[in-house]
Amino acid sequence: MAKSDVKLLGAWPSPFVNRVQIALNLKSVDYEFQEEKFDNKSELLLKSNPVHKKVPVLIHNDKPICESLIIVQYLDEVWTSGPSILPSDPYDRATARFWAAYVDDKWFPLLKELRTTEGEEAKAEISKKLKEGLVLLEEAFIKCSKGKGFFGGERIGYLDIVFGSFLGWLKAVEKIAGLKLVGELVTPGLAAWAERFCSHEAVKGVIPETDRLVELAKIIQARLKAQSAPK
Amino acid sequence: MSEVKLFRTWSSPYALRIVWALELKGIDYETIFEDLSNKSQLLLQYNPVHKKVPVLVHNGKVISESLVIIEYIEDTWKDTPLLPEDPYERATARFWAKFNDDKLLPSIWQVFVTQGKEQEEAIPVATENLSFIEEDLKGKKFFGGQTIGLVDITIGWMANLISVFIEITGINLIDADKFPLLFGWMQNFSDVPVIKESWPPHDKLVIKFRAIRESYLSADVPK
Numbered sequence: 001m002a003k004s005d006v007k008l009l010g011a012w013p014s015p016f017v018n019r020v021q022i023a024l025n026l027k028s029v030d031y032e033f034q035e036e037k038f039d040n041k042s043e044l045l046l047k048s049n050p051v052h053k054k055v056p057v058l059i060h061n062d063k064p065i066c067e068s069l070i071i072v073q074y075l076d077e078v079w080t081s082g083p084s085i086l087p088s089d090p091y092d093r094a095t096a097r098f099w100a101a102y103v104d105d106k107w108f109p110l111l112k113e114l115r116t117t118e119g120e121e122a123k124a125e126i127s128k129k130l131k132e133g134l135v136l137l138e139e140a141f142i143k144c145s146k147g148k149g150f151f152g153g154e155r156i157g158y159l160d161i162v163f164g165s166f167l168g169w170l171k172a173v174e175k176i177a178g179l180k181l182v183g184e185l186v187t188p189g190l191a192a193w194a195e196r197f198c199s200h201e202a203v204k205g206v207i208p209e210t211d212r213l214v215e216l217a218k219i220i221q222a223r224l225k226a227q228s229a230p231k
Numbered sequence: 232m233s234e235v236k237l238f239r240t241w242s243s244p245y246a247l248r249i250v251w252a253l254e255l256k257g258i259d260y261e262t263i264f265e266d267l268s269n270k271s272q273l274l275l276q277y278n279p280v281h282k283k284v285p286v287l288v289h290n291g292k293v294i295s296e297s298l299v300i301i302e303y304i305e306d307t308w309k310d311t312p313l314l315p316e317d318p319y320e321r322a323t324a325r326f327w328a329k330f331n332d333d334k335l336l337p338s339i340w341q342v343f344v345t346q347g348k349e350q351e352e353a354i355p356v357a358t359e360n361l362s363f364i365e366e367d368l369k370g371k372k373f374f375g376g377q378t379i380g381l382v383d384i385t386i387g388w389m390a391n392l393i394s395v396f397i398e399i400t401g402i403n404l405i406d407a408d409k410f411p412l413l414f415g416w417m418q419n420f421s422d423v424p425v426i427k428e429s430w431p432p433h434d435k436l437v438i439k440f441r442a443i444r445e446s447y448l449s450a451d452v453p454k
Contacts, residue, residue: 050363051330051363060319063319065319065322066326067326070322070325070326073322073325074321077318077321078318090303090306091289091292091294091303093302093303094294094299094300094303094306097296097302098296098299101296101299102280
């Protein structure tokens, strides 16, 4: 496929964009990346995703596909010669989809909340819920990996990409909040998996460096405070 | 011989879409009705993460989350496909199904469980969401084309509950002039035999949802 056939509208700090980049890398798809600014969205983005006006948007042969999980499934269904992203067994697929929805709808919103929470007590409460979620994900990892290195088994799969794309922000929030969420004691499987995932060749260079994300979080926080400051 | 069990409530939009998927594909299944104020041990064991219905159990394997369940049904029983074959059209169908769950249904619910200023502010949000999906019906009888598919059964709760909401609140969000395609679709959808046969009784729905609205309004703290 020619490079111009595939375009990804994205933003470097977005884990949702990162997961599409990882999937594209896994499938060895050549693509053009267009960086979008949150406060100055391009005409193309607004036209391609009028409903949500958000990244990521994949444009393939001039047709837009939106929503990161839907894009990843689309890539899997179109580029069938590359390694499969979703498992082939229907029950394994359902399990992967279930945990993907859990991570997106329940777990990540808590992580975002922790990023902006101040006060030791409030932070402790949210990190407790996050850790409970991680225990569930550790159990899911043991069940899905079947003794191998990834949620997808021997190779990186759907749930690896979905959950793994949050590892950048996970490490950044650990640094910002001054606490550890994933550790060898309680979640040894996930701790080892996280290392393995981040050093995978389809992932290297996609997930932003922790310090870069920490800096960005500080800038966003400062901006929010300035906006809500009494005048 | 496969064994399929569906744990659900009799009225939930999330449960109905599973009933419709199973019925359309002609799958034999057993229904176990759950009382959400008194959840069964079995349900809590099957869905410890969310403790919710619907839950599908197929030959002892448990699947929860309604859209995950529908994809599982689609992957397992190939007759009467609910998703198109073309990957781009599949992505589009999945997009609208997700849009219903993330935006459309919650925005209409927000109109239903509020009153006064809060309700006034909720209406344009719901209307905008409705105008988005009205667009997708252009040139089609159903969201799935000539026959019903994933998006129809996901949004189908509207054909079932909008009339109930009108009766209780007096507000009609899907006006025939404003949303002619959606209005026509609701009628066409309700007329599909499989859908008609599984419609929960209107009067029972009015009683149940009136009580729900009342409980939301009485929980409101006057400002």
